Amino acid sequence: MNAKKQLTEGLITNNPVLVQQIGLCATMAISTSLFNGIGMGLSVLIILTCCNVVISAIRKIIPGQVRLAIFVVVIAGFVTIVDLLLQAFIPALSSALGVFIPLIVVNCIIIGRAEAFSSKEGVFLSFRDGVFQGLGYTCVLVLMCLVRELLGSGTIGGGLLNGASSFITLDGTGAGFRIIPEGFGAGALVLPFGGFLTLGCLMAVMQYALRKSNEKKARKEKEVKE
């Protein structure tokens, strides 16, 4: 399995959120500003990569019956580490994401990759898988945040970019760049309603695109045969 194939799988053809359709709770809950989106995405990326490496390294000594319990303990350990690090170094992010950081423990993406990939493959492959699947997750989060933030509150990069001096801030106070004048945004998109709607539409777009590309591929193969 080469790196390029793994990368396309993580980002597009086997994207954890849009194609495997797992780990939806946090995706919808926190994608209200770019700051949250990137923070959550990177946290999951780091935890997923660490868990993949550890589980892959000990895969031969894990007894089959209790493997899920062991996965959960490994994951809970890394989640706690990241949680405490965020509390110490980026408190604004920690309070913005709230309960969704400890909830990464039950995020199906991580336990799903452990069960489907890293408990079967080697350490290096699992490491790459963690990075690429995490990247796929981050991309979807960023996309959701951009759509919801732009249409909902009319800004880009809220919390992360400081509109006035365009410096990156990590204390969550950046106002972001205002694209749509204040009061003209569709406020409902920032509410829970917008989370469901945006993710539903993104999934539909993805399904449409994948079907079109599959049809195109099939047509090409047919032409080659003829």
Added chain:
Amino acid sequence: MFASIVTISLAAILTNNFIFSQFLGICPFLGVSNKMSTATGMSVAVIFVMTMASAICWVINEFLLIPFGVAGFMQTVAYILVIAVLVQFVEMFLKKAIPALYSAMGIFLPLITTNCAVLGVVLLNTQNSYGFLESVIDGFTGGIGFTVAIVLFASVRERLEFADYPKAFEGFAICLVTAALFALAFMGFSGMKIPV
């Protein structure tokens, strides 16, 4: 005391519904809501596990984690282990006592472990520093809120099969859009309060 209990119940069932306003437990919500019978079975199991988990985790946090000074970094690990063990016990008990219900629930029972509504309610109880009774009430009514959401949604989803929507929306996409409308409806409850 009574007012706080009513407030917690009202929040858990309507104003802060776990699914439609807090996004906890979306995976089982979408996974088992395609048939009314599985939806109700799952809900009963979730109510039970959420109530029990709230009670046991409160006791563990209060009498084990805090006295030993490890609450800061052991909470998540301890809670998820409690939930996993609890689900395992429920599974064993049902298998022996009510085999019919056990076989009806099938795969959904073990899946409750990874239901973020269960871990979520326990973590939120700790975060809000609820007492024992308040935690149990929050767990129980949170489960009721889950039931309300999933049963309402299952009844709509049974009709979705006859609806005519774009092909790209097949599967979870149309469900999410439907859930969005539900969330919009549940927003109507926000701001409801019990005057103290």
